[in-house]
Amino acid sequence: DSTSIFTLDTMHLVNEEPRFLFDSIASMAVQDRVLAFAASSSENGDPIGTGIYITFNGLNDKIEWNMFDQPVEEKGDSLTTIGNGYFKARPIVGTRGNVTYDMDISENYLWITSWYGGLRRLDLNKMEKWERIPLPLENSVELNTCDEDQYELIDDKLILKDYYLDSDDPERGGNHNHKSFSVLAYGDTVWVGTANGINRGIVGESGCVNWHHFSHPTDNLSGNWVLSIAKQEYNNERIIWAITRVILPTEEQNSVSFTRDNGETWEIVEALIGERCHDISIQGSTILIASDSGLWRTDDGSNWELIPPEIGRASGRE
8 A cells, every 4th residue: 555564574485484584685576466576695796596486365464475496407407398399408507697687477477587597487377397488599580489390309309409598608609698687478478688689479379489589780779688678558559668788888779679569670769878777667658767867757758857866855854
């Protein structure tokens, strides 16, 4: 009710003893009866993912939480399922740099993006296993994991051809597009922002995903580091907005990019070029962008107003 504020310092875990929560909150997601958040800490300045909490009774007097350790693989886990097939992947065996910075809920899935930990999802009906989801290779436009022609039969298993999921740096054979930072999910559609642009996925009946990859400069994004993605539905129009920041300073620009046609064409917000933006919130016609300079607001998508930080107001001082 925006008046009664409660701090959840003690977590009542399902089938486990209560525990205190000492970690920071890196991301949250809410939809209907489901509330989820990801916790993190740091060690010698390095971010570390410390777990994901999910509840189905967030309005009860005693909230019961399902707790998952930050998803990782065993060292030998190099083959992973997707839909009716498999794909090869470098296992993520630790939690350093594996922090869930964004999450979203759609249909029965909780989707998470965890930097080096990549894109994963959990079936909320089963609550069993976090699935790794492959994204296109850095220089690829599409990855169609629902197309059986994209697989080859090896040892009686259908394995995705010419593909290896690796979130290491490109100079070590990895892909910036496998480092995921932001996610937006609705219906059968999921958008994922990475360190190499934006990926639009359509989920198939078997759980497979067909992806289209958008990046700078080919698709007119201002930059390839995508920190936040949001959906605006207003006046019978759907617009996807994204914080698109600089990865390569000599080639890209900090700003916000948006599409009115599901990614076929992208535009850049000229008024925000050069702004280090961080997050987006949308309600109806109003769009709010948090940046280093303060809070940017627009009610029409064209005219932007900067609301600068007000120092001292929280303590009653002008």
